Amino acid sequence: MESSTLGRIISVEKEIQQQLDLERVKALEWLENEKSTYERKLLEEEGHIKQDFARELEQAVTEAEASASGLLDAARVAAATLENFDEKSLAQIVARYIGRVLPGNRP
DSSP: OHHHHHHHHHHHHHHHHHHHHHHHHHHHHHHHHHHHHHHHHHHHHHHHHHHHHHHHHHHHHHHHHHHHHHHHHHHHHHHHHHHTSOHHHHHHHHHHHHHHHSTTOOO
16 A cells, blocks of 8 residues: 555656646746747837937937028128228227237236
8 A cells, every 4th residue: 555655646746747847848938938029129119219319310410500500601691791891990899809808808
């Protein structure tokens, strides 16, 4: 009777070990599937981020170019205005502001 009980115990232990092995395989498959899913999601999100960045960069460049163009236009207008001054008027303007830029004449 003891040998049949021992045989049943060994048989049950083998079944338990087989179930554990099966569950281990299932868990590893599940983990691999989850890993693949999250890697795919990560790549998709990275693609969205790159697209958003490219769009925002393009918008920033467009705005910077427009701002620079406006500054250049203003500088051209100022230069054209200065070209129209005669020497005496320019000398008066320079005399009025020269103290602000000369070293040692700061308030």
